[in-house]
Amino acid sequence: MAADGFAIGGDLRVGRLGFGAMHLPTAAGSARDGAIAVVRRAVELGVTLIDTAYLYGGGANEELLAEALHPYPPGLLITTKVGVARSAATGEWRLDGRPEVLRDQVERGLVRLRTERHALLQLHRVDPGVPLADQVGTLEELRAEGKIARIGLSEVTVAELAQARAITEVASVQNRYSVFDRAHEPVVDACTAAGIAFLPWRPVAGGADAPRRLRDTVGAVAAETGATAAQVALAWLLARSPVILPIPGTSRISHLEENVAARHLRLTPEQRERLDAPAT
Template sequence: MRLATEAGAAREASIAVAQRAVELGVTLIDTAYMYGWGANEELLVEALYPYPDDLLVATKVAIERPGPGEEAPVNGRPEFLREQVEQALRRLRVERIGLLQMHRLDPKVPLADQLGTLREFQLAGKIGHIGLSEVTVDELDEARQIVDVASVQNRYSLLDREHEAVLDACDAAGIAFLPWRPVHPAASTATAEIAAVAAELDATAAQIALAWLLDRSPVVLPIPGTASLDHLAENVAAGGLRLSAEQRERLDGITAPTAG
């Protein structure tokens, strides 16, 4: 999402970040039509195609490109989803999308129609797994009556645990949980506790936030965004950190910051 796609030095830097991520062992890259209205998917093709065998490029559908000055509307109509899936297949130059996620559920369209459309593509071999984003526990339960849900992508972090119940539901069912915005903007300044644990492990506050997520549950797979090679290396290195039980308990006890 953070990778610049416009022509020039910024695009070249984005390509270098994507390529370096794979070199460092990253095996999942999360993109979406909404990220540049297809431009982010095309950037990843330029950087990584043909894709390594162990790389999963996940993308998302169900957001419509807005007109000038408008907000991007959710659109879960079957005909729109079919068009978006076919366009994603073409842009990513694949015959099968390994993980196709609903960017948002459309409250105006029956859930069975939305997910049933993706299931048709799955049965046709054009989608490997189906994922959801920004759902409640009840929506997840309803969706699982229609399709096999492989992943859920909700906002969640050390300082933002609003969707704790959804993570618990995913943990219980063995569903991958991909927290977006996994490093809360206030993580570096919110509490002395984060700074203290970071000092103990010779790490940054952001790395502690990622390590906490990875320690939270085996189904958690954070998707931190970056446009910097240095920041990328920092994020990847967080996977090697190990929290002690005492450090984990201290971080668990942190209260999320309040607005204002």
């Protein structure tokens, strides 16, 4: 996997197939024990990039990862996200990019993850009620203070990415993207041109809503290669651009092992051409 790696921010090298921790159960009991086993198995399989967020259980997901993996093995990156908060009045989650909220979530995340600095910290969403410059500027201030090493964004447009890059160096972008969902194709191209890591979320989902032609093509390539449709979807992403680092998530070890095995699947030029056809 190391030979198939990517250096986030130009210096933080990780394997290109990561793990998304969002779906891991965190409540006490056998399900939590199973979640810990899944995370540990991911590291055993060579996964060196794990994605979490404050939103995932109000920090409970971060605490789970720390319980499972701390002290962290060398080379392991756990990246988290801030910028979504629960309303004290309604209990509902909403975007909140106010500087004081971002700062508080970054600080508390350090405690939960048992680390002194976030190797990669991503803005979960751009809050339209707060100037982007204030949101990114706050993260840049925290980087200057040594609490963040690298800054990333999530669910941004090409224009928002350009605006953020005028304020600080952007190491990663995390948008929804897959062989079935290519709405953010321009962002992928912008990240590729700039050498910015692109972490697609929902990298294998969405097939049920995709055009029949595309679903049939993915199924046909899976049959030709002896792989699953999910493995084909991941292999397509890895071949799409060298900056793409998929982060498929699961709460089952068998599914995890299936996903990780996709790093060995090589599509032929002809198969890629068929899969590259517009998803319409």
